[in-house]
Amino acid sequence: MALFYVDSCCAAPCCHLHQVSPWHRTFPGGFQTFTGSGRASCHVVCAWCAICSVYYLFTMPHPNRFCLDALGIDHLPALATCLHPLPIRTSGDILLAAGIHLREARFEPARFDPNLFILLNIARPDVLRGAAPARLAEFLAGRYCAGHALLAAGRGWTSVPVGAQREPCWPVGVCGTISHTRRGGHGHAIAAVAHDIGDRLALGVDLEDLIDDAAQPALAEMILDAQEQELRPTDEDPARWLTLAFSAKESLFKAVFPDVRSYLDFQVARLVTAQAGWFCLRLMQDIHPRWRAGQLIWGRYQWSGIRLTTLLVHPDPDAPAG
Known part of the structure; x- marks a missing residue:
């Protein structure tokens, strides 16, 4: 050579x-x-x-x-083919919230190499011992995005560990959230972080692909109540409304988890409106002194083909009034 x-x-x-x-x-x-x-x-x-x-x-x-x-150099091509960082979002994007650092990447589960954890200085948790390569690939991609979001926030590269309830454990003074999805051999990961010295910021992000027709009846019964079914705009596709309700609530659950420290049922919140990139959830029961029944919580959403991203920042100074 x-x-x-x-x-x-x-x-x-x-x-x-x-x-x-x-x-x-x-x-x-x-x-x-x-x-x-x-x-x-x-x-x-x-x-x-x-x-x-x-x-x-x-x-x-x-x-x-x-x-x-x-x-050895044999592992380097895996990094080039498994992970593909996506361009940073630019001004005018609905998902660009003030003070929130977003980083995203595509990943190819079939090209995953376990040595990428070493190459990228990302800790592989014990809870993933024996996990399938596709699961390891999505975890790696999510932590890769988290590390770069922390860098963008000026906090330096950190391998975000897993907590007792499998939640990401962020550095002190940082609020963060991770999501990933995969379909047809291709995946998408995203992470968002922000400085939160007073522990007053709530942050949740979620990625979902459009729910398949076959899965809609069972999921609709689990995710939507009768009023949510009626609140769907007449011109809104039922699958998109269902997917949005599911993703919006997932973002909410991630945002409130540091306070409630438990996983919630979909009926704790109701999707009441969604338009122009904004959705609004109403809490249907008290879940924490900070999160009371009747409270309206706004979030952002964006469709890209059949893939949906929701982002909940609370409080969000840019949220619609009302």
């Missing part, structure tokens, strides 16, 4: 150096080999490593902390 020299001066100023061994360090853009004291004007890499480094530099932001001497 051909070997060549690459000037390392451009990489040296990169921040967040992470020591892997006396001879190797990793950078936000890729892998670098040092000699002697750790300062060098050039390093020797194989052609394949160089290609991978360029790929990560432009497509996979910090941190890409991997160690070639531990894993």
Whole structure:
């Protein structure tokens, strides 16, 4: 295999150096080999490593902390084919809420490699021991998005652990939420985080694909009450209304979980309206001193084909009045 020299001066100023061994360090853009004291004007890499480094530099932001001497280059293509970061949402997007940092990625479960947990510096929890590759892939993608959302919030890369009830455990002073969905061999993950020093912010996000026709009757009976059925606008497709009600309530459950510390029934809230990217839920019973019956809670939603994203931020200063 051909070997060549690459000037390392451009990489040296990169921040967040992470020591892997006396001879190797990793950078936000890729892998670098040092000699002697750790300062060098050039390093020797194989052609394949160089290609991978360029790929990560432009497509996979910090941190890409991997160690070639531990894993070998055979695992690098898995990172390039399993995870695909999505563009950051731009101004005018309904899901862009003030102070909320969103990060998203597509993932390919069939291309999952368990060594990606090491490559991405993401802890693999014991509760997933023996889990199917598709489940591991969606967990990895969700934590990958969470790590980058934390970076965007200025908190540094953190591997978000799993709590006693399998909830994500965020750093002190941070409110966060994760969701993922997959269908037909393709998946989508999203994470949202915000600073929350006073523990007053509630945040929930959910991804859902349009509920199949065959599943609608059973799910409608579980998710919707009689009034919700009647509140559906006449021009709204029943499957989309059902999917929105399901996803909106899932976002609510994630948002209130830090307060209630339990999983709730779908009948605790009712979807009362949804228009122009905003939905409104009414709490039907007291679930916490902060969350009382009759309370109206607004959230945001967006359809992309058959995929729905809901985001609940409470309080949300941009929510419609009423």
